[in-house]
Amino acid sequence: MTGTGLRIAVAVEARKAVASRVMASTTALLVLGVGVLALGMLLAAASGDEQVLAKLGPLAGVPGWAGLVGVVLQITAAAGVLAFGVALSWMFGREFADGTVSALFGLPVSRAAIAIGKLTVYLAWSVTVAVALTAVVAIVGVAMGYGTTDAAGVWALARIPVLVVLSALIAVPAAWVATVGRGLLPGIAATVGIIVVAQVSALADVGVWVPFVAPALWAIAPGSVPVAALLTVPSVPLAFGALCALAWSRLQLDR
Amino acid sequence: MSTAPRFEARGVARAFRGGAGVHGIDLDVAAGEIHALVGLNGAGKTTLMRLLLGMLRPDAGSVRVHGVDVDRADAATWARVGQLVEHPLAYAELTGRANLEVAARLHGLDRARAAAAVDRAIDEFDLGRYAGVRASRLSLGNRQRVGLAGALLHDPDAIVLDEPTNGLDPAGVIVLREALLRRAAAGAGVLVSSHHLDEVARVADRITVVNDGRVIGSLDPGGFDLERAFFALVHDDDEARRAAA
Numbered sequence: 001m002t003g004t005g006l007r008i009a010v011a012v013e014a015r016k017a018v019a020s021r022v023m024a025s026t027t028a029l030l031v032l033g034v035g036v037l038a039l040g041m042l043l044a045a046a047s048g049d050e051q052v053l054a055k056l057g058p059l060a061g062v063p064g065w066a067g068l069v070g071v072v073l074q075i076t077a078a079a080g081v082l083a084f085g086v087a088l089s090w091m092f093g094r095e096f097a098d099g100t101v102s103a104l105f106g107l108p109v110s111r112a113a114i115a116i117g118k119l120t121v122y123l124a125w126s127v128t129v130a131v132a133l134t135a136v137v138a139i140v141g142v143a144m145g146y147g148t149t150d151a152a153g154v155w156a157l158a159r160i161p162v163l164v165v166l167s168a169l170i171a172v173p174a175a176w177v178a179t180v181g182r183g184l185l186p187g188i189a190a191t192v193g194i195i196v197v198a199q200v201s202a203l204a205d206v207g208v209w210v211p212f213v214a215p216a217l218w219a220i221a222p223g224s225v226p227v228a229a230l231l232t233v234p235s236v237p238l239a240f241g242a243l244c245a246l247a248w249s250r251l252q253l254d255r
Numbered sequence: 256m257s258t259a260p261r262f263e264a265r266g267v268a269r270a271f272r273g274g275a276g277v278h279g280i281d282l283d284v285a286a287g288e289i290h291a292l293v294g295l296n297g298a299g300k301t302t303l304m305r306l307l308l309g310m311l312r313p314d315a316g317s318v319r320v321h322g323v324d325v326d327r328a329d330a331a332t333w334a335r336v337g338q339l340v341e342h343p344l345a346y347a348e349l350t351g352r353a354n355l356e357v358a359a360r361l362h363g364l365d366r367a368r369a370a371a372a373v374d375r376a377i378d379e380f381d382l383g384r385y386a387g388v389r390a391s392r393l394s395l396g397n398r399q400r401v402g403l404a405g406a407l408l409h410d411p412d413a414i415v416l417d418e419p420t421n422g423l424d425p426a427g428v429i430v431l432r433e434a435l436l437r438r439a440a441a442g443a444g445v446l447v448s449s450h451h452l453d454e455v456a457r458v459a460d461r462i463t464v465v466n467d468g469r470v471i472g473s474l475d476p477g478g479f480d481l482e483r484a485f486f487a488l489v490h491d492d493d494e495a496r497r498a499a500a
Contacts, residue, residue, distance in 0.1 A: 015349070015353065015356075015357065098346075099341060102341050103339070105308050107363075108333045109360075252312060
């Protein structure tokens, strides 16, 4: 794999991602969906809705930015992984579903470079989503009056982009599964599996050192997750990114 | 330009469950020739093309591209190859022009050369009306034209096209025929599969007949009644195998 090949692969994948309605609608659904859901839950909690208060658990009584960010993180820990996993499954699985994978053979740009190009564009996109979601939540908070009532608490917003990017990192196995399974659905199934493992473990308060679990646990109870545990999360995209590059490089159109 | 065979297969075999695949094929695609593969559905034409392009690894035998083992071919070798096997490079979300630009970059052209090559390809394949239209809105035939233009825009000298007239209208068939004849005259070696014996007779220098994963003979492109000659070869081969079984 050459540097030139990788540069071309990133440029080509970026062009496809920017033009794609799947990526645009996933971004809009996640950013606006989480914003609207958080606002709705806060308003319902303020009006004393018992079901919502039960869902929020210990967050129910937390005022200001910390309460808002806590709600957003709880939703994002599941919805973010789902959105990222679906996007990745599409980026990789669509080449098989659309048949375009056969056109990616016999090129000076290696297929490993194309796989890494896809993951690079995906990670850049996740950073954009992180910034957009943080901006939307900031707007919601200001609309709720936290700008004046809880000016000092605004730093809690910084947790949002961290969790969004961590959620993107733990979804990377979906790319490998979509490649090995030759389509979108296996990738989406893998994503659901990651969410179930992360959420069930986080609720049971186990697995703080498991990279798939640490972000969800950190979203619910930041105090219980050491920074070092979060630093294990990049091992997931590194390992599965390498598996993806290998799978693409060894790919055969035998199915 | 080198006169080494553009593609060489020696005893190449790849079997699938159920007995399909190719079972020991020798094939050359020489510089400057259009070599046609004909055979019934399931005869092994696409499998052979996939083996030549590294889309499948052989169980036995060897495949060379520009004299280099297909497994070891580097970027410079692949930059001289153009192929369309089964699905065109036509991403639904990109316009005709954007798809060609993507193809040009993936074939190793830098930005400046890519822009000029795309303009030439739009002209050659008469895609002007569709350059600004997303591929998702193009007809099957026009997507195929975009795919063919993308496979040939870097002027490759080793070309593999599987059923390239799929979906093309009569005007598209002529555009493709001229594109292939022009490239072969400039030294490219072209391997093309087709079910249309009349069309094959118009462009091919050599016609190889494949049946049940083996080469069973050849047809004379200038010969009389190719269809009868083709079926006679296939029928004799089927009979011989049945008798041997």
